[in-house]
Amino acid sequence: MIRKITSVLLISACIIFTSCLGNETVQSINETELFSLPYGKFEEQLSVSDLNNVGDVRFGITMQDGFFYIINGEAKKIMELNSYGDLLTLFYNEDSETASLLEKSNKPAESVHHEVSYPFDYPGMLAVDSYKNIYTVCSIPRDRQELSDDGNTLYSQTVLRFARDGSSLEYIGQQGPGGTPFPFIKNIYTTSKDELVVTAVDTEGTVVYWFATDGFLKYMIPVGTKNVPVISGKDSSSEMFWTISNVVPDPMSYKLYVQVDYYNTYLDEDSKVQSGVNFVQSSLYTLNAETGLYNQPVTIPPYEESVVSDYSRLTYRIPYDFLGVTKSGWKFFIVRTDDGFNIEMIQTESQRILHRQFKADSNNILYDTMALSQDGIITAMYLEKDAARVVWYRTDSLIEAIIKK
Numbered sequence: 001m002i003r004k005i006t007s008v009l010l011i012s013a014c015i016i017f018t019s020c021l022g023n024e025t026v027q028s029i030n031e032t033e034l035f036s037l038p039y040g041k042f043e044e045q046l047s048v049s050d051l052n053n054v055g056d057v058r059f060g061i062t063m064q065d066g067f068f069y070i071i072n073g074e075a076k077k078i079m080e081l082n083s084y085g086d087l088l089t090l091f092y093n094e095d096s097e098t099a100s101l102l103e104k105s106n107k108p109a110e111s112v113h114h115e116v117s118y119p120f121d122y123p124g125m126l127a128v129d130s131y132k133n134i135y136t137v138c139s140i141p142r143d144r145q146e147l148s149d150d151g152n153t154l155y156s157q158t159v160l161r162f163a164r165d166g167s168s169l170e171y172i173g174q175q176g177p178g179g180t181p182f183p184f185i186k187n188i189y190t191t192s193k194d195e196l197v198v199t200a201v202d203t204e205g206t207v208v209y210w211f212a213t214d215g216f217l218k219y220m221i222p223v224g225t226k227n228v229p230v231i232s233g234k235d236s237s238s239e240m241f242w243t244i245s246n247v248v249p250d251p252m253s254y255k256l257y258v259q260v261d262y263y264n265t266y267l268d269e270d271s272k273v274q275s276g277v278n279f280v281q282s283s284l285y286t287l288n289a290e291t292g293l294y295n296q297p298v299t300i301p302p303y304e305e306s307v308v309s310d311y312s313r314l315t316y317r318i319p320y321d322f323l324g325v326t327k328s329g330w331k332f333f334i335v336r337t338d339d340g341f342n343i344e345m346i347q348t349e350s351q352r353i354l355h356r357q358f359k360a361d362s363n364n365i366l367y368d369t370m371a372l373s374q375d376g377i378i379t380a381m382y383l384e385k386d387a388a389r390v391v392w393y394r395t396d397s398l399i400e401a402i403i404k405k
Helices: 098-103 394-405
Strands: 021-028 032-038 058-065 067-072 075-081 087-093 114-115 126-130 134-139 155-163 170-173 186-188 196-202 205-211 216-223 240-249 256-268 274-288 298-300 304-307 312-318 321-325 333-339 340-347 352-359 365-372 376-386 387-393
Touching: 058 126, 058 365, 075 134, 114 304, 126 304, 126 312, 126 387, 134 186, 155 186, 155 196, 186 376, 196 240, 205 240, 216 256, 240 321, 256 321, 298 340, 304 333, 352 394, 387 394
Parallel strands: 021 352, 087 114
Antiparallel strands: 032 387, 058 067, 067 075, 075 087, 126 134, 134 155, 155 170, 186 196, 196 205, 205 216, 240 256, 256 274, 274 298, 304 312, 321 333, 333 340, 340 352, 365 376, 376 387
C-alpha cells in the first residue's frame, strides 16, 4: 500500500472565466413522488420525537441503481427500500426500541425483509457503492475517543461498512481498517471505482481522506483557508475574508472540487464603523488529489432575488450550496427559495449553466435531506406533518438531452 500525503499548492493565479460560460435559463422541473413513510417506532416507520427541534433530527438518504437507503439516527437504524417503498433490509441496534418491537411482533418465520442487528449508536451520513456495500458514519464510545496532541481536536467518529449480504466489515479510521478515529466528519462519498472518500473538519479546516478499494488510505489532502487565493475587495477600506463551504470528490478521477465563498465588511457611512458583511462571490477550484495542485477557478453565479419596497428595488445575492458532481462532469448547486429550491448546474467543459426550479411547499416541510446520484438524479426526502415523502427529480434526462445535442 502506497500512502501519499499531498500538500496544497496553487498552480496558477486566480483567473475567473465565468463570462465564457453560456448561461441558459430554463423553467421548473416536476418532482416524482415514489413513496411515503409513516412516523412511528416500527421497522417500516420513521422515528422522530420532535420535528420542530431540527438540531436533533438525524436523517439521510441516498439512492443507488433504483434502491433507496435511509438513515434514521434517532431510531438507530438504516433501511434499504425499493422504489415502491417496500423494506428490503433493516439494520438496527439491538438495544433500540425497534429491536424491542421486533421481539414482540408476531411476524411469520420467513420475513419479507432481511434484518441485521448491529450495535451502532446514532448513525449519521450514508454512502453506497456499486456493489451495494453500505458505509455510514458512527460515533464511538467515549473511552475510545482520542484527543489531538494540542488538545484542540477530538477524534470521535469512524465509518462502518456493511457488505451486500448484511455482514459487518471492519470499521474504517484515518489510516484504513481499524485506524485512528476521524475528527468531525462532514460527509462521505463513493466513487465510480468504489473508493470511499471522507471529508472531515479539524481546527485547520477540511481534511480529505481518500481510500483505495481495499479500505486503506490512498491520499490524505488538507484543504485549509490559509491556502486559498485572495481576491481583491471593491473597497480598499473593507476587510476580505472567506470560508470553504464544501469539498466534493470527482466520481471519475482523483480530483476534488473546493467551493470558497468570499465576503467583505462594509462601513456605516456616517459613523465609519463596521456595520455588516457583504457576500462578494463564490469560486470553485479543482484540486488534483495526486499532486496537490489547484487549477484555475470558476466563479459560481449567485442566486439573486429582488424585493420591491417603498418605490425602491433591492437585489439580494445569495451563495449556492454545493450538492455534488455527476459522472459527466456537471456540478450541481442548490439554494432554498420561498416556493421550493433553485438548482444551478454548471458544465465547465461545455461552458453551460442551467437552472431548474423545484416546486415544494416550504410551509409543510419541517425537514429535508437530498442526495445527487452519479448519473444526475436528485433524490429528496421531505419530512412533513403527517409523513415523510420520498421523491426524485430526473435531472439526468436533461443532461442526456444536452449530451445528445
